[in-house]
Amino acid sequence: MADINRVRLRGQLIENYDGLVRKLTRRLGSSDFAYEALHETFVRLDRVTDSVTVRSPADYIFRTAINIAKDRQKAQNHRVSVAEIDALLDISDEGPDPARVAEARSEIEGFKRALAALPARPREVLHSVAVEGVPAQAVAERLQVSLRTVENDLKMALQHCADCLDHPLKRRLGGPRLRS
Incomplete structure (x- = not known):
């Protein structure tokens, strides 16, 4: 058998x-x-x-x-349960997608070129006020110019960068607050 x-x-x-x-x-x-x-x-x-x-x-x-x-x-x-799989699929990736990363890098490069094209004093004013957060009056004293000159240099630098990046310059309500 x-x-x-x-x-x-x-x-x-x-x-x-x-x-x-x-x-x-x-x-x-x-x-x-x-x-x-x-x-x-x-x-x-x-x-x-x-x-x-x-x-x-x-x-x-x-x-x-x-x-x-x-x-x-x-x-x-x-x-893994079906509910757990569904929950995992619903998790969104909050990081930027590759296209947005490339676009942001391009914008940064454009901004660097715009800054490089500015004269020294407006570039210094923009960096001090917008990046470092130094009050306009302190920048005027450091550069030994009037507050009005700092305001004009800042406006000119912002407008130049906006034009180079092809972005309209948005004005806040009440205008810029440069005085401190």
């Missing part, structure tokens, strides 16, 4: 089914896990050939069912 192991193992499983369910339920903590493991075990017994030596069919079936149950528990612990 060519399928001796398969016939022996299936017969053992059918004969001792109720006892195996009780034993597996105690070991696994759930009769549902026990039934599922035995069902899968029955299916897997079709793959057992006579080349495998089975000394104790009952132990072989029990060990196979335990291994199946452990594998299922591991798989269950590593599964």
Whole structure:
């Protein structure tokens, strides 16, 4: 007979089914896990050939069912739910896309060129007031010019940069507040 192991193992499983369910339920903590493991075990017994030596069919079936149950528990612990996948897909990337990065780099380069084209004093005024946040009066004192000159240099520098970048210069309500 060519399928001796398969016939022996299936017969053992059918004969001792109720006892195996009780034993597996105690070991696994759930009769549902026990039934599922035995069902899968029955299916897997079709793959057992006579080349495998089975000394104790009952132990072989029990060990196979335990291994199946452990594998299922591991798989269950590593599964991601549909809700978790949906939540991950809804996460937006708040970083700029490559096109915006390239556009920003181009703007920065354009701004650097516009600054380089400015005369020294208006460039210094723009940097001091707009970048460093130095009050216009302090810039006027440092450069030994009038406050009006600092205001005019700042306006000229801002207008020049806006023109070079092809951006309209937006004026805040009430005009610029340069005095401090």
